[in-house]
Amino acid sequence: xxxxxxxxxxxxxxxxxxxxxxMIAFSAEPLLQLERRRSMARxxxxxxxxxxxxxxxxxxxxxxxxxxxxxxxxxxxxxDITLGQARVIExxxxxxxxxxxxxxxxxxxxERILLKTRNSPKFxxxxxxxxxxxxxxxxxxRFLAGAGVKLVGVDALSVGSPEDPDKSEPDTxxxxxxxxxxxxxxLNLTGIDPGNYNLICLPLKLKETEGSPVRAIxxxx
Amino acid sequence: MATKKWIDVTTPLVNGMVVWxxxxxxxxxxxxSMDRGDMVNNSxxxxxxxxxxxxxxxxxxxATGxxxxxxxxDAIIGPARVIExxxxxxxxxxxxxxxxxxxxERILFKTRNSPASxxxxNFAQDFVFxxxxxxxxxxxxxxxLVGVDYLSVGSPIDPEKGMKDVHEILLxxxxxxxxxLNLTDVKPGNYNLICLPLKLMNTEGSPVRAVxxxx
Numbered sequence: 001x002x003x004x005x006x007x008x009x010x011x012x013x014x015x016x017x018x019x020x021x022x023m024i025a026f027s028a029e030p031l032l033q034l035e036r037r038r039s040m041a042r043x044x045x046x047x048x049x050x051x052x053x054x055x056x057x058x059x060x061x062x063x064x065x066x067x068x069x070x071x072x073x074x075x076x077x078x079x080d081i082t083l084g085q086a087r088v089i090e091x092x093x094x095x096x097x098x099x100x101x102x103x104x105x106x107x108x109x110x111e112r113i114l115l116k117t118r119n120s121p122k123f124x125x126x127x128x129x130x131x132x133x134x135x136x137x138x139x140x141x142r143f144l145a146g147a148g149v150k151l152v153g154v155d156a157l158s159v160g161s162p163e164d165p166d167k168s169e170p171d172t173x174x175x176x177x178x179x180x181x182x183x184x185x186x187l188n189l190t191g192i193d194p195g196n197y198n199l200i201c202l203p204l205k206l207k208e209t210e211g212s213p214v215r216a217i218x219x220x221x
Numbered sequence: 222m223a224t225k226k227w228i229d230v231t232t233p234l235v236n237g238m239v240v241w242x243x244x245x246x247x248x249x250x251x252x253x254s255m256d257r258g259d260m261v262n263n264s265x266x267x268x269x270x271x272x273x274x275x276x277x278x279x280x281x282x283x284a285t286g287x288x289x290x291x292x293x294x295d296a297i298i299g300p301a302r303v304i305e306x307x308x309x310x311x312x313x314x315x316x317x318x319x320x321x322x323x324x325x326e327r328i329l330f331k332t333r334n335s336p337a338s339x340x341x342x343n344f345a346q347d348f349v350f351x352x353x354x355x356x357x358x359x360x361x362x363x364x365x366l367v368g369v370d371y372l373s374v375g376s377p378i379d380p381e382k383g384m385k386d387v388h389e390i391l392l393x394x395x396x397x398x399x400x401x402l403n404l405t406d407v408k409p410g411n412y413n414l415i416c417l418p419l420k421l422m423n424t425e426g427s428p429v430r431a432v433x434x435x436x
Binding site: 037047048052207213 | 227229232233249251252255256260264268270271282298385388418419421422423424426430432
């Protein structure tokens, strides 16, 4: 990061998915459109594109306001949440992230945790969205809140799942966001080994908005 | 990395914000809203890729140029120098001469645009821009990145009619551009820069988040 460390281009690994028309999304979300409004191929002197998308498309962040009526919005996020050391934890459970499995990892207060599951690469290789992705159970969400982490990242488009048999309130989003744990969803952690990394994840500065698409990259510590 | 404060040099994205003449307006729409009785809040955005603080990739003006999803992280992450330009009209070759700009540098120009042009609710057509001569010098020096503190490196009222040429000279030399920085709170000097665009496939630009940390 700093001039002293002399980091090279190859040090940064992109864990963001490409934003393109036809990409997978939840069925209720508006589809992403990249409209080349002015086009050199059509005789304009420049190319100029208009973006239409849900803020919860591809690799994106949820701020507390997504599920908490008076919660913080994405433009209020302190940079300390998404800039700094993060730990990639590999989850072996093929169904869900459970408290018992998290308990093996000695998770500490203030950590940034990225959960790698079988979703990477399976979720991202599919042509259509698969609802059978690994999600965070409510109990595991309470475990993370109890541990006092500041950030949780997952490798599917949501931390929770409509297929979770536990329908109790509050749900996974409400537990995490209600404890002011910021969330990155839609990471592609294919090829990333578990361990410690430097994380850079920056959302757009969307005023009073409950989330944002992000670019997220990591480098091995 | 977290020891020193990060300074946000990004303009907020908000409905009604100033955009380039004839560009589309920013629309942030809360499509699903807890205020209206929905279970969650869920917003949709519609905006030009060249809105607010954004990057231009070579493809913006070069038909075969690289697109924003091809930007190397090395161009946008690392040490950067903020140079203050006192010239009230434009950034000229003479203005650059004292600074010993080197190959591969990331250069951010702070002008009277920060804050004057940003305080204008309407498009500030008389913003400080880069002249063709200065663009040629920066291309010759092979800097990696140039950042400016208003919506374009070139001006629609440049007497040399450099709007297109300045972009072509810089982008043709594969110098990546950040436009629309707000450098109001930043003093000249050396910083760590992080500027990240969205990974928009085959697109000529992207809104970005850009932050600086004093070195």
